[in-house]
Amino acid sequence: xxxxxxxxxxxxxxxxxxxxxxxxxxxxxxxxNLISSPGxxxxxxxxxxxxxxxxxxxxxxxxxxxxxxxxxxxxxxRAADVVQINTEGVCHLTAAMVERAFTAMEAAGxxxxxxxxxxxxxxxxxxxxxxxxxxxxxxxxxxxxxxxxYKQSFAAAQAVVITKADLAPYTDFDLPGVRRDIGQINPNxxxxxxxxxxGEGMEDWYAFVERAVAAKKSVx
Amino acid sequence: MEKGAxxxxxxxxxxxxLMDILGTSAGENGIVRxxxxxxxxxxxxxxLPEALETAFTVLGAGSPAEGxxxxxxxxxTVFRCRECGHEYGGDGWLAxxxxxxxxxxxxxxGNELYVDYYEGETEEDLACG
Numbered sequence: 001x002x003x004x005x006x007x008x009x010x011x012x013x014x015x016x017x018x019x020x021x022x023x024x025x026x027x028x029x030x031x032x033n034l035i036s037s038p039g040x041x042x043x044x045x046x047x048x049x050x051x052x053x054x055x056x057x058x059x060x061x062x063x064x065x066x067x068x069x070x071x072x073x074x075x076x077x078r079a080a081d082v083v084q085i086n087t088e089g090v091c092h093l094t095a096a097m098v099e100r101a102f103t104a105m106e107a108a109g110x111x112x113x114x115x116x117x118x119x120x121x122x123x124x125x126x127x128x129x130x131x132x133x134x135x136x137x138x139x140x141x142x143x144x145x146x147x148x149x150y151k152q153s154f155a156a157a158q159a160v161v162i163t164k165a166d167l168a169p170y171t172d173f174d175l176p177g178v179r180r181d182i183g184q185i186n187p188n189x190x191x192x193x194x195x196x197x198x199g200e201g202m203e204d205w206y207a208f209v210e211r212a213v214a215a216k217k218s219v220x
Numbered sequence: 221m222e223k224g225a226x227x228x229x230x231x232x233x234x235x236x237x238l239m240d241i242l243g244t245s246a247g248e249n250g251i252v253r254x255x256x257x258x259x260x261x262x263x264x265x266x267x268l269p270e271a272l273e274t275a276f277t278v279l280g281a282g283s284p285a286e287g288x289x290x291x292x293x294x295x296x297t298v299f300r301c302r303e304c305g306h307e308y309g310g311d312g313w314l315a316x317x318x319x320x321x322x323x324x325x326x327x328x329x330g331n332e333l334y335v336d337y338y339e340g341e342t343e344e345d346l347a348c349g
Contacts, residue, residue: 001249001251001339001340001341001342001345002337002338002339003245003249003251003337003338003339003340004336004337005241005245005334005335005336005337005338006334006335006336007241007245007334007335008333008334009234009237009238009241009259009333009334009335010237010333011241011334012237012240012241013237090233091229091230091233092233120229122229122230122266123229123230123233126230126233126234126265148314151313151314152264152265152266155313155327181314183323184313184314184315184316184323185313185314187323187324
């Protein structure tokens, strides 16, 4: 017996992501999904951002990690609430995991939700979580060929944050080349060059985040 | 193209979604034994056929899909230029439109990722066979 399906492998996740997006929009919460390879500085960027927004924007964090809660512990005193998801080996977050984590969150009055995805530049691009913005981080220590190698992540992103710019003088990182490659994959994608340590470019990133929060509020 | 452990995990995660779909549909249709699955995979997902097959074998074990044949139908990427409308293929993500040189493009084919059909047998089929 042949059964014709035509069903997308990502359809179940996409459906759950739609539900998440509707819920976040109803509550006026801006949602930013941070994607990068391991060690690009997602947690450090979040630490600085939460400190910057403290007392002004009520922010929650969903932390994705394979097995540990190390990152969540770094952030728990800085955010309104932090919920850890351990994926137990799954290399990306799914919309269903985010839904469960959000249900467990102290979400009253929340204005902004960061989702720190599992460190991986491949699978997270495929799994919509219901976020408003996928932001890809790329550290100058990783090499300038990442956009060309992981085109899908850059094609799916709404912004790129180049991190650890203070280390650039010690690397062969080719910033103009990276900007060119990103521009070719995804023209009009904003690229912010930042360093949490030196503070370089952080105002651009904070402005991006605050625009996202303001835009989401104006929808509701 | 780097095709290391990470990409194998990528294929594993896609096949895990496939197994969920097959499990649900087989249950609904009383299929107890799946013989063949045809999967349409657009090139833009950068999924390696061999890695998909390995994942299918590993995750299918102990399920109705154990021992089934996975047929993979690849779909090449095709872009349409947003400036001049020209359609072009190949690894276009880093290449401009060959007709007008613009990088403004839409992916119009190659993003497919779905189960076309599967073939299997019910308890009754097995008893008669």
